[in-house]
Amino acid sequence: AQTVTQSQPEMSVQEAETVTLSCTYDTSESDYYLFWYKQPPSRQMILVIRQEAYKQQNATENRFSVNFQKAAKSFSLKISDSQLGDAAMYFCAYRSGNYGQNFVFGPGTRLSVLP
């Protein structure tokens, strides 16, 4: 079974600075998808960014980018120019390329943004 590990339970960053959240996963599959989801306090979970394993280029979405190292099974999220609204729980998630296989979420990293 696949597992997702986030080794940083809590992180903090100064407003306008850059922070990197770590994620590692374990799988024997070659076809899969990786995601970062954000869960703000008392608000709904939303997708931040996604990466298809077959793509070598790292995904970027505005201030958010990933460092996808397939051989190392690492998928870190970099947030540039951090804003107060970035404060949330961030979950790394894995999904198998086989249709119908379930999502596996990591335990999450709580990010605080300091003014």
Next chain:
Amino acid sequence: EAGVAQSPRYKIIEKRQSVAFWCNPISGHATLYWYQQILGQGPKLLIQFQNNGVVDDSQLPKDRFSAERLKGVDSTLKIQPAKLEDSAVYLCASSLSGGGAETQYFGPGTRLLVL
């Protein structure tokens, strides 16, 4: 566009009682997911529906949990009888067709407390 709706938002019951949660996905979304999120942990997928059929229920405790999506639209998740360890937030999510890289859209969740 209306998001994923869930009700109730909060529920307090005593152990051994029954409880039911309701979810209405985004219109046109064929895939519906139920997750259990215990405090301090990432969401755990309980069941995935594709239209009104079950795609994956491997992590659903079938001795006490049941779920249905009879008309391929809204869904109910039931717990009978509830245990203390069922205290959690139950999240419903939907996606367009269930494809691997698709965005899942989450509802606000139902917070269950079992006393």
